[in-house]
Amino acid sequence: MNAVEVDPERRTARVGAGATWGEFDRATQEHGLATTGGRVSTTGVAGLTLGGGSGWLERRYGLACDNLVSVDLVTADGRTVTASEDEHPELFWALHGGGGNFGIATSFEFAVHPVGPEVLAGLLLWPGDAGYEVGRAYRDMAFDAPDELGSALVFLTGPPEEFIPVHLQGQTLAAIAILWAGDVTDGEDAIADLRALGPEVDLVGPMPYTEFQCMIDDPPGLGNYWSADYHDTFPDEALDTFVKYGFERPSPVSQQILVPWGGAIARVSDEATPMTHRDVRWISHPFAMWDVAEDATANIDWAQSFRRDIAAHTNGGVYLNFIGHEGEERIKAAFGDAKFRRLQQVKADWDPSNVFQGNQNIRPATS
Numbered sequence: 530m531n532a533v534e535v536d537p538e539r540r541t542a543r544v545g546a547g548a549t550w551g552e553f554d555r556a557t558q559e560h561g562l563a564t565t566g567g568r569v570s571t572t573g574v575a576g577l578t579l580g581g582g583s584g585w586l587e588r589r590y591g592l593a594c595d596n597l598v599s600v601d602l603v604t605a606d607g608r609t610v611t612a613s614e615d616e617h618p619e620l621f622w623a624l625h626g627g628g629g630n631f632g633i634a635t636s637f638e639f640a641v642h643p644v645g646p647e648v649l650a651g652l653l654l655w656p657g658d659a660g661y662e663v664g665r666a667y668r669d670m671a672f673d674a675p676d677e678l679g680s681a682l683v684f685l686t687g688p689p690e691e692f693i694p695v696h697l698q699g700q701t702l703a704a705i706a707i708l709w710a711g712d713v714t715d716g717e718d719a720i721a722d723l724r725a726l727g728p729e730v731d732l733v734g735p736m737p738y739t740e741f742q743c744m745i746d747d748p749p750g751l752g753n754y755w756s757a758d759y760h761d762t763f764p765d766e767a768l769d770t771f772v773k774y775g776f777e778r779p780s781p782v783s784q785q786i787l788v789p790w791g792g793a794i795a796r797v798s799d800e801a802t803p804m805t806h807r808d809v810r811w812i813s814h815p816f817a818m819w820d821v822a823e824d825a826t827a828n829i830d831w832a833q834s835f836r837r838d839i840a841a842h843t844n845g846g847v848y849l850n851f852i853g854h855e856g857e858e859r860i861k862a863a864f865g866d867a868k869f870r871r872l873q874q875v876k877a878d879w880d881p882s883n884v885f886q887g888n889q890n891i892r893p894a895t896s
């Protein structure tokens with residue numbers, strides 16, 4: 530279930546639904562190819578893709594689901610079917626972000642693209658106090674940067690690693706994560722303005738794509754609560770709120786993340802997939818994690834409180850892979866009313882008894 534077969538001539542890869550992105554990336558990179566996958570190598574290809582699939586390559590090559598050629602599935606009544614643009618196209622449409630609602634995927638076929646094997650990637654790090662200035666400069670360039678620039682603004686705690694100066698270990702840091710999906714020299718030029726902001730630690734350099742894809746893997750066993758919102762703009766007031774919560778993270782493993790969309794994501798037409806707000810500029814993503822159960826409440830409260838304080842700057846939409854179970858209204862917000870009803874109809878056609886409900890559940894339409 531985790532096999533990956535690459536066809537370098539056709540530039541496609543077929544992957545079993547049990548594979549992780551680490552397994553997929555290692556197999557496709559043997560041919561210098563890749564498609565947009567998760568930012569953490571242990572994430573499953575299946576769940577991430579069915580939910581849309583956001584990753585560092587998305588501004589160049591679209592979301593993971595935008596690269597789907599076909600999906601093999603077992604349906605609620607036990608049939609095996611292939612969904613593609615030619616076979617069961619309405620089901621195929623629903624699999625572009627509608628989640629695990631419509632069947633159990635057994636394999637996926639993706640379009641893959643030349644990437645690396647060496648890319649310009651890594652982290653630029655500043656003491657947290659610099660985050661107000663760095664955040665403004667980043668916000669003013671990242672969305673309009675060339676499609677090759679995948680990036681994020683992250684508030685995190687300096688880990689006790691030898692590449693972090695001792696005075697920054699255990700402190701709140703502002704980081705810009707970078708992956709340039711193109712020529713390394715062009716990438717150096719594109720990030721020159723960020724480097725001019727004087728990061729105290731510069732970990733950006735040429736490295737294997739597969740290495741960067743594992744660089745922010747978190748240790749197993751942490752408790753998690755994440756949420757997210759879409760933003761059409763991210764004015765100074767929103768940025769100040771974002772930074773404030775970056776400092777107020779109750780746990781050193783929690784992170785406060787801001788991701789720009791745009792590029793190839795925005796060039797996919799609104800009708801092509803169930804996902805809405807393709808033209809959104811920013812996603813804020815409080816990513817609460819903790820390693821002892823007693824810290825759960827404080828971390829969850831932190832993420833929820835951030836959402837309340839940033840609410841005036843959101844557009845009401847959400848990317849479902851970046852949230853947990855927050856109720857049906859939030860699921861509707863990811864698709865909009867018309868597309869949600871269309872998904873409910875697909876659900877009624879393929880899973881009328883709602884067998885597949887351990888997910889961001891879309892209940893079948895009733896006649």
Ligand SMILES: Cc1cc2nc3c(=O)[nH]c(=O)nc-3n(C[C@H](O)[C@H](O)[C@H](O)COP(=O)(O)OP(=O)(O)OC[C@H]3O[C@@H](n4cnc5c(N)ncnc54)[C@H](O)[C@@H]3O)c2cc1C
Nearest residue numbers: 546567568569572573575576577582583629633634850888
């Ligand atoms: C550390 C971490 C980092 C992440 N980073 C990203 C990121 O960069 N970009 C992003 O878009 N998301 C990211 N996510 C969110 C991730 O996409 C979702 O949590 C996704 O559901 C995980 O899928 P999975 O297959 O790994 O998990 P699982 O727990 O196996 O599955 C989660 C759900 O996916 C569905 N599903 C899984 N397999 C199948 C299948 N074979 N057929 C049908 N449905 C299936 C089911 O509804 C299932 O309940 C991240 C999550 C974590 C924990």
